[in-house]
Amino acid sequence: MHIMAGLLADFMIEGSAYVNANLDDFTWRGVDVHTVNDSGKRCGWGYSCRTMEATMKKKDELLEKYLEVAVRDNTTRREIIYKSKEKLGK
Numbered sequence: 877m878h879i880m881a882g883l884l885a886d887f888m889i890e891g892s893a894y895v896n897a898n899l900d901d902f903t904w905r906g907v908d909v910h911t912v913n914d915s916g917k918r919c920g921w922g923y924s925c926r927t928m929e930a931t932m933k934k935k936d937e938l939l940e941k942y943l944e945v946a947v948r949d950n951t952t953r954r955e956i957i958y959k960s961k962e963k964l965g966k
Contacts, residue, residue, distance in 0.1 A: 900953070903924075903950045904950055904951065905926075905950055905951060906924050906925060906926050906950050907924070907925050907926075907927075907928060907931040907947060907948065907949050907950065908922050908923065908924050908925075908946075908947070908948045908950060909922055909923045909924075909925065909931055909934045909935055909938065909945060909946070909947055909948075910922035910923075910945070910946045910948070911938055911942040911944070911945055911946075912942070912943075912944035912945065912946050912957060914943075916944075918946060928949075931947055932947075935947055935958055939958060939959075939960045939961075940960075942960065943959065943960050943962065944957055944958065944959050944960070945957070945958050945960075946958075
């Protein structure tokens with residue numbers, strides 16, 4: 877039983893790492909909203925929304941605090957980056 881528990885723990889750790897590294901392959905519905913840092917990379921966290929209306933509302937909220945926000949439609953894999961008015965003025 878101890879050996880099987882150790883193998884199960886290894887499997888769970890490896891499985892979780894694989895899913896996290898390939899999350900795009902497992903996300904097929906909804907729309908994701910992520911903030912973008914100065915180097916153009918997504919920050920480590922984001923929001924998932926069911927509708928485009930909810931997504932646009934969240935995008936507007938985030939643009940009040942951050943300079944860039946990425947909106948990604950998980951069905952089509954299309955991503956659009958929106959810039960805050962502050963950044964557009966520069």
